[in-house]
Amino acid sequence: MSSNFEACPECDALLNPALPIPGEKAHCPRCGYLLQRPRQQSIERTLALSITGLILIIPANLLPMISIKIFGSSLDGNLWSGVSALLKEDMWAIAMLVLLSSVLLPIVNLGLAFLISLHLFIKKPSSHLTHWMRWLQHLNEWAMLEVYGLGIIVAWVKLSSLADLRFGLGLYAFIALLIVNAMLTIELDGYLFWQRIRQLSKKQNG
Amino acid sequence: MKRITKKLTSALDQGFTRCHDCGYLIKAVTQSSCPACFSTLHPRMPNSVQRTTALILSALCLYVPANIFPIMTVTQLGFAEPHTIMGGIMALIESDMIPIAMLVLIASILVPLLKLLGLTLLLLCVHYRWQVNARLFTRIYRIICFVGRWSMLDIFMISILVALVDMGGIAQIIAGSAATAFAAVVVLTMFAAKTFDPRLIWDHQTQS
Numbered sequence: 001m002s003s004n005f006e007a008c009p010e011c012d013a014l015l016n017p018a019l020p021i022p023g024e025k026a027h028c029p030r031c032g033y034l035l036q037r038p039r040q041q042s043i044e045r046t047l048a049l050s051i052t053g054l055i056l057i058i059p060a061n062l063l064p065m066i067s068i069k070i071f072g073s074s075l076d077g078n079l080w081s082g083v084s085a086l087l088k089e090d091m092w093a094i095a096m097l098v099l100l101s102s103v104l105l106p107i108v109n110l111g112l113a114f115l116i117s118l119h120l121f122i123k124k125p126s127s128h129l130t131h132w133m134r135w136l137q138h139l140n141e142w143a144m145l146e147v148y149g150l151g152i153i154v155a156w157v158k159l160s161s162l163a164d165l166r167f168g169l170g171l172y173a174f175i176a177l178l179i180v181n182a183m184l185t186i187e188l189d190g191y192l193f194w195q196r197i198r199q200l201s202k203k204q205n206g
Numbered sequence: 207m208k209r210i211t212k213k214l215t216s217a218l219d220q221g222f223t224r225c226h227d228c229g230y231l232i233k234a235v236t237q238s239s240c241p242a243c244f245s246t247l248h249p250r251m252p253n254s255v256q257r258t259t260a261l262i263l264s265a266l267c268l269y270v271p272a273n274i275f276p277i278m279t280v281t282q283l284g285f286a287e288p289h290t291i292m293g294g295i296m297a298l299i300e301s302d303m304i305p306i307a308m309l310v311l312i313a314s315i316l317v318p319l320l321k322l323l324g325l326t327l328l329l330l331c332v333h334y335r336w337q338v339n340a341r342l343f344t345r346i347y348r349i350i351c352f353v354g355r356w357s358m359l360d361i362f363m364i365s366i367l368v369a370l371v372d373m374g375g376i377a378q379i380i381a382g383s384a385a386t387a388f389a390a391v392v393v394l395t396m397f398a399a400k401t402f403d404p405r406l407i408w409d410h411q412t413q414s
Contacts, residue, residue, distance in 0.1 A: 006231050007217035007224040010344055012405040014217040030214045031344040031408070068370045070377050075370060082365030085372060091381050094389050098365045101358065130243040134227045141396070144355050144362075150309075151362030157306045158298070158363070159370065162282075162377070194228045198242050 008033050035191070042189040043120045043196070049184040050114035056177040057107055063170030066152070070163045078170050079103055079148075105143040106181070112136040113184060120196045125204035129197045137190070149178050216408060223249045251403040255332055261398035262325050268387045268394070269318060275384035278364055284375050288382060291315060291360065314360040314388070317353050321395045324350045328402060335410040347404045354399055357392045361385065 006017045011031035018026035018036060026036040039045065064076035079102055086095035112132050119126050152171070159165060217224055223232050225240035225247060232241065235249050276288030289297065291314050298307035324346050331338055364381050371379040 007222060009224065010404045011408040012216040012218055013214040014220050014222060031341055066370060070373055073373055075372065077369045081369040085369040086365055086381060089380055091386065093386050094361060094381065097389050098361065134243065134245060141355055144358050147356055147358045148362045151359050151366060154306055154310060154359065154363045155366040157303055161301060
């Protein structure tokens with residue numbers, strides 16, 4: 001049933017598999033899609049970065065990110081306060097969207113990346129691996145930490161003329177989390193991960 | 207990468223199906239599930255054109271209220287002032303913050319509009335079997351997929367402003383009804399881009 005060929009996901013060109021070495025990129029010759037971008041020690045680095053991310057996401061969520069002072073009264077804001085303020089105004093649809101894309105899905109994605117890379121690292125087969133990998137691929141674009149980061153900058157500029165703003169520790173944790181997240185996206189080699197998952201499930205089934 | 211033949215053929219023409227989730231290539235076009243990851247197999251995404259059209263039309267309907275109604279109401283010293291998306295950009299320009307104004311203009315007005323137009327172009331191309339530069343059209347699709355999420359910028363900015371500026375009548379920012387419509391536009395266009403199958407552009411090209 002299987003074949004030695006592969007197909008481009010965006011133009012369906014039938015191709016011979018490329019065997020790029022780490023640092024090289026394989027593009028589809030017909031449409032230019034990035035087929036493979038192998039990294040050195042992709043599994044180990046993904047594991048390390050996902051653990052770092054899971055640690056950083058705690059202070060990024062709990063510590064105040066920005067504190068504001070208007071006419072003598074001050075207020076602290078973190079990732080959750082936007083959600084709760086929107087809920088208070090009965091804007092529950094946006095509140096849910098913000099909650100999902102800035103808090104829940106980043107946690108879920110880091111958790112999934114951790115679970116998958118851990119199983120691949122210790123070479124322990126699991127029937128959940130394919131599901132986890134599929135969820136990670138589908139949910140990836142809905143976690144929008146970097147867009148939230150840009151939102152903080154714009155909000156900051158808008159408010160800076162009206163009020164006195166201070167950075168909180170949570171903001172530093174958030175920036176560190178952004179960097180770790182971006183590195184994780186680069187280091188996670190989906191092609192290799194699927195290959196290893198297939199090998200593991202073959203081993204499991206004898 | 208070596209080419210198999212001088213002219214590249216599509217996997218479907220040769221009787222192969224690529225699993226959309228794990229990339230496994232199966233020598234069959236009628237099999238229902240992937241032997242490697244057990245997800246459902248389709249040679250092409252089912253009803254891709256119809257679904258994308260439906261999502262684009264819904265997004266287009268919501269794009270109007272998103273731009274007409276106030277996206278937030280700013281109260282300063284008892285004086286309430288509703289802002290539309292464009293009004294917010296104008297306010298940024300007036301206070302000499304041109305780069306940030308450009309950023310918001312691109313993310314919340316141009317990107318959704320260009321996404322809707324771009325996807326419509328791709329749909330027309332597939333429906334009328336236009337002979338086009340398919341490589342260019344695939345690149346348009348890729349750009350549409352990439353920029354989609356950045357439109358959430360305005361929604362995140364509002365959630366931050368609403369949380370931070372909450373001092374009763376002295377200074378308060380409240381999200382407006384356009385915010386929900388705008389968020390729906392962003393989500394619907396992201397789904398529209400996801401349901402569109404770029405392989406359809408290539409299927410009817412006589413030369414690749």
